[in-house]
Amino acid sequence: MLCCCFRRTGELSDITDAITAQRKGVEITPRGHADLPGRLNNLGTLLTIRFERTGELSDITDAIALRQKAIEITPQGYSGLANCLNNLGGSFTRRFERMGELSDIADAIAAQQKAVELTPQAHPDLPAMLNNLGNSLSCRFERTGELSDIVDAIAVLQKAVDVTPHGHIDMPSYLNNLASSFTSRFERTGELSDIADAIAAQQKSVELTPQGHADLPGQLDNLGCSLTSRFEQTGELSDIVDAIAVRKKALALRGFLLMHAHLPDLLNNLGTSFTCRFRRTGQPSDIADAIALRQKAIEITPHGHAGLPSYLNNLGGSFASRFKRTGELSDIADAIGAQQKALELTPHGHVGLPAMHNNLGGSFTRRFERTGDLSDIANAIALRQKAVELTPHGHANMPDYLKNLGISFYQRYSLTGNSGDLEEAISYFKTATISIVNSPQARLDAAQRWVRALMQYDPQSSEIIPAFDVALGLIATVAGLEQTVKGRYTRLGDKSGLALEAAAAACALDRSDKALEWLEQGRCLVWNQLNSLRTPLDDLRVQDATLAQGIANVSEKLDRAGSSRVQPHVDMSLSEKMSLEDEARTHLGLAKQWDALLRKTRALAGFESFLMPLPCSNIMSHLPESGPIIVINIDQHRCDALALLAGLDEPLHIPLTDFSIDKAKKYRQIFEDQLLARKLRSREVEVPLSLRGMMSAPIGENGEDLSVYRALRGLWDEVVKPILDTLGFSSVDQTSGEVPPRVWWCPTGPLSFLPLHASGIYQGSIRENVSDYVVSSYTPTVTAVTNRVKNRHFTDPHASGLFLTSQPNAPSASPIPGTTKEVQSIYKRAQESGVRVFRLEGGAMSVAACLERMQEYSSIHLACHGSQNAAEPLQSRFLFHEGNLELGTILRSNLKNADLAFLSACQTSTGQEALSDEAVHLAAGMLAAGYRRVIGTMWSIGDAPAQEVATAFYEYLFSHRDETSGSSFDGSLSAVALHHATQQLRLSLDDSEYALLTWIPFVHFGL
Structure with missing residues (x-):
């Protein structure tokens, strides 16, 4: 009864009194008495429970000894043997979590497997035994990274949930443990369905747990862990906001238990979420809170605790994040100090070693970038090489570790000019890019570094084309159909310009065909995805009507999910969030079905390229007869026009040598300033001093003409007129009723905001503009026009x-x-x-x-x-x-x-x-x-x-x-x-x- 009170209230005196009473019971039980094994086992249970509360090592050591003795004196065939074995396994697991000794977790699994074998399928204790075995398998996975352990853990924990009666008091705990295992596998493989399943199970666990229950803080903290993990992969800001909220609530519920054994975990984990949000938003208070929380976690953690290395490593990560933003050398020194200490305390073979080596290497790399000290970058390379060496094949973090190792080699090359370092960097970037691991964001980051290194130091490299092919293909994966439209645009925000960069590189290599393909593949991605969901299926219906209908059904559902699914926010109730998570899981399932249907379709003769990026010849196969489409690519390295004319197999490449991205930005700023000035003038409001001169005479500080006339003339002289001249257009006498030919402009980058259709010379004795030559239309992509020509x-x-x-x-x-x-x-x-x-x-x-x-x-x-x-x-x-x-x-x-x-x-x-x-x-x-x-x-x-x-x-x-x-x-x-x-x-x-x-x-x- 005392133990029940403790479980409900967390009051330490209750469990202490329970242990005292149980000890007395053991002492007065005669040796050989039939109840002695059970009473020894029960005393071990109470000591284990107190250990979980206080972290006192002697409690768990005594619990193991008592439970081993209980098993020794238990006769064969005794009905309580399975329970004793199960409990012994639990105590071994608790000590393993504290000390990290692999022999403890092996003993735990062996005892719990034996307990499950001895328990009949319909026995009421079976769910608990399965749950405990699953937890131990999950614990060993966390230590060793052996994938089979977490696969087995999920299977066992899922069975525990399945065989537990509805309304059972332990169901929240079982759901929580199943969710934690899903999260662990997600962090290993990057499979989004795992983290979706984890969050759904944890939300259900929290919902079923009564307010005030001693388990609720841990369940909330685990939910925060899964939300944080998903945020790190998808970048969805609502996830990290929710993670911080639930972890704050968890900490508030434990706030009065200053000596609780799990308090360091709660502090450290909340610090993780604050650090993640800081990396996204840059809010200084977030990183200050993260550092303070993690320092407190370390301060109250007993020496020798198995979690201490992780806390130190994470504290170092927070210091390194702040250094990246502020450049304060003391921060990076503190980061290195904490991470070195974490490595020293981590036992050989620990699953966290690769991350620790990688993180410490990152801190050395950052300090090298600031100081140029070659010993720092040498240390970084050695550490990151070790991280790659220790990481299991197929691990979700491998592309990141390979990319980071490449960065360190590249940094050293930048200072020393050693070509061997450059070759190593390019090799690691390439290996990370072409990895088969499901880690699209890390692979895309590596791909961008790979192509930029090639372009800077070997602009004629034969690898530039395949490198950009992979990079452009990964963009669609990063912003995939399993996300909402808003989520896709968020993910694309920092990828803007990659297609333009690729097209510029292709033009430099005289590959206008590739330039066109990449611009079509990498621009207007979301509109293209929406169009793909509406693609005509008439031809497919002829060959496989069932498959075509399946695609149509999934397309409609994906379209609806992407545009209508609401994102959760902090003020929502738990039931509302759970409903949204169910929608998200359904959405993810639809995206998987879509991919499977595409694979099935592409296996059919004649449909091998169904909804795949089009080759140049296909893009140009349905051009309008009435005039060319002019794609204008603008990049920091060069600017080019690609003229697409009916009857040609490839674009006509027109280099725009007098134009630049800086000019495009300047002309755009001119229009913005003049439009603002006009708006202020029309409202007859007080005009800011900075705009008064511009409104009367738009002249720059150095006497530069900043008028609309200048911008329109610049667009004419540097962009439009060279294109029209190359294509042989001449002015048309429109007073005679003659209609000029059509032209479709497809501008990119900052040129998209400028009026190409109005470019011209509007001052002086000789005046001309684009309207004298052509009738202008715009198109966001080439296929937006050609699809309309094709589909009469x-x-x-x-x-x-x-x-x-x-x-x-x-x-x-x-x-x-x-x-x-x-x-x-x-x-x-x-x-x-x-x-x-x-x-x-x-x-x-x-x-x-x-x-x-x-x-x-x-x-x-x-x-x-x-x-x-x-x-x-x-x-x-x-x-x-x-x-x-x-x-x-x-x-x-x-x-x-x-x-x-x-x-x-x-x-x-x-x-x-x-x-x-x-x-x-x-x-x-x-x-x-x-x-x-x-x-x-x-x-x-x-x-x-x-x-x-x-x-x-x-x-x-x-x-x-x-x-x-x-x-x-x-x-x-x-x-x-x-x-x-x-x-x-x-x-x-x-x-x-x-x-x-x-x-x-x-x-x-x-x-």
């Missing part, structure tokens, strides 16, 4: 028509008084032309009504406010009187007859700098939703210009209709119509900067 659009004649809507007074948005007039004017003109048209305005239109009309009408004109969400593009939306129409909702609507979308709203084609090559704007999203062509705006537009452009645009389309078209509405001339409309607006204005900024923002995407 046959709109259902009953759906062909124009749907018009205006939303002049949406809640939480400024009024747009001119939209009603704009829509009414277009509506009237459409009726006069005999076009099938429908108008729905203001509060009369709900989101559901809009979606219904989008199904019924091939084209839509949206005159309203638009709101872009760069973090979650599928939540970008159009603001209505009655609710908001989100892009994700449009994407799920399966608009089979979508043709033209005119987005008469502000900034509908404005992207985000950090994701410049992901086209996170509404115009690209509407293309992804199925519209063949989209009109958008690069920045805010005025009401009057918007009305003028829209009116002139539709007037052109209505007046150029085929007489045989009946009531249908065709947007195929939309690019020419917009060209005409913007030229009409321009002719009504002067060529002042204000006027230029008025007509330039209107842009055309798609066919």
Whole structure:
């Protein structure tokens, strides 16, 4: 009874009194009495329990001796023998956790296996015995890294859960232990399904545990461990926030138990989560808290404790993280000191040795980077070589260790110039990259270092092409379909530019074909993934209808999960978080099914390249006849244009030797500054002093022209005119009614934010601009155009028509008084032309009504406010009187007859700098939703210009209709119509900067 009280309350006096009573019971039991083995065993149990609370080594040593004696005097066939063996195993395991002696855990497993063998399948004690055996196997795995141990542990622990009756008091403990084993295997293999299963089991364990129970802190801490582990692989910030929250709660529940044996673990583990968040956010308080917690953990840990080396190693990691941010030499000295001490205390053969060698090597490498002391980098290389040597084959950390060893060799090469060190670095980067281990992030990091080392020191190396092939392939894995769309964009944030870097390298090697392939593969990745989920399956249905339907079903579910799954946050209840984890596990399972279905499809004759990155010849096989697609790659090393013309097998490579990424950034800044100045001027507010000079005379500090004229001329002279000249374009006399040829611009990087369609010379006696030569359209990728050429659009004649809507007074948005007039004017003109048209305005239109009309009408004109969400593009939306129409909702609507979308709203084609090559704007999203062509705006537009452009645009389309078209509405001339409309607006204005900024923002995407 005293023991039960202790388990519930954690009150130390209860377990001490229980031991006193039990000792008395043993003392007065005669030798040879039938109850003596049981009483010896029970006393051992109580001593083990107190040891778990206090860490007093004599308690666990006495417990083992008592339990061994109980087994010695137990007669063969005694029903309690299995229980005695099970308990002896538990005590051996506890001592192993304290001292780290491998013989203890081997003895524990042997005793517990024997106990399980002696226990009938239906016996009520079997779940506990299976649980204890599983824990011991897991403990040995943590020490040795032997994969079979953790596989066996999970199987045994899962069986323990399966045979435990519903509502059993020990179910939370069994779930917690199963979860810990899943986490251990995840850290070994990197398999995301393991960590998802771990978190789900731990949440269930916490839910089933009563408040105030002595086991709850440990269960919360383990949940924090799994959340932290998943954060380190996926980078999902909500995981580390939750991990810190649950670990703080665990520590608060143990706060009054200052001498508890597990308190150092709780402190150390919370420090781990703080350190992880610091590495992501850089918040100084996080790393300060981490260091303080870990120092406290070490301070209260008894000498000789098996956990001490781990605490010291982790403290060193926190110091090293702070040094990386602050450069304070005392921090890296403290890191090295703590990590060296950790290595000294760790027994030979310990599973943690590779990580300790790697981490200490990292600290020496960082100090070398600061001081240049060659002895530091020599130590780093030796330590990291040892880490690689000690790491089991197939371990999830191996790519990281190989990459880090390569970094240390490369650092030494950078100082000494020793070519042998460079060769070693490149070799280790390559080995890490091509590793078969499921560690895509580490492999991608290694791949980037591999190609950059090759490009810097051997730019003609034959390995550059295969290296970039692997790197670009890994990006899709890092931002895979098992993640939400937001999660994928988060993962892509620091990968932005890799495809551009690869294309620049390919151009330098005269491989324009590879440059095109990599740009298509590595840009607009998320839109491409969404498109792949909507790929036509007609050909596959002919060969295997069942397989095609399976792909269609999984595609639909993946699409929905990626766009609608909510991420947990701290304020959610546990039941809400558990529900979200169930959704995440389902999502992960769908991604696995998708991969399996793709493998099955690619095994069919004729489908070997199904949904794989396209080779150059395929990309160029359905180019539009009416003009070239011009892909412009911009990188810090060089800038190039790739002209794709129908009839050619490879792109025409046009080096842009006078342009640079710095110029692109400068021109973009000019536009941003002038647009801000215009906005401030229009609002008649106090203008900041820094902008006053720019508004009157945009001249830089050194007399440099910073006007819009300069930016547009720079784009003309350095980018557009060289391309047009190479392709043989000449100016067109448009006053005669001649229509210029089409060109599709596909810019990359910072060039994506610049108006190539308006580049030109607008001052002086000789004036010319791109509109004199071509009709410009944009496309986020080449395949966004070629897929539309390939899949000829046959709109259902009953759906062909124009749907018009205006939303002049949406809640939480400024009024747009001119939209009603704009829509009414277009509506009237459409009726006069005999076009099938429908108008729905203001509060009369709900989101559901809009979606219904989008199904019924091939084209839509949206005159309203638009709101872009760069973090979650599928939540970008159009603001209505009655609710908001989100892009994700449009994407799920399966608009089979979508043709033209005119987005008469502000900034509908404005992207985000950090994701410049992901086209996170509404115009690209509407293309992804199925519209063949989209009109958008690069920045805010005025009401009057918007009305003028829209009116002139539709007037052109209505007046150029085929007489045989009946009531249908065709947007195929939309690019020419917009060209005409913007030229009409321009002719009504002067060529002042204000006027230029008025007509330039209107842009055309798609066919």
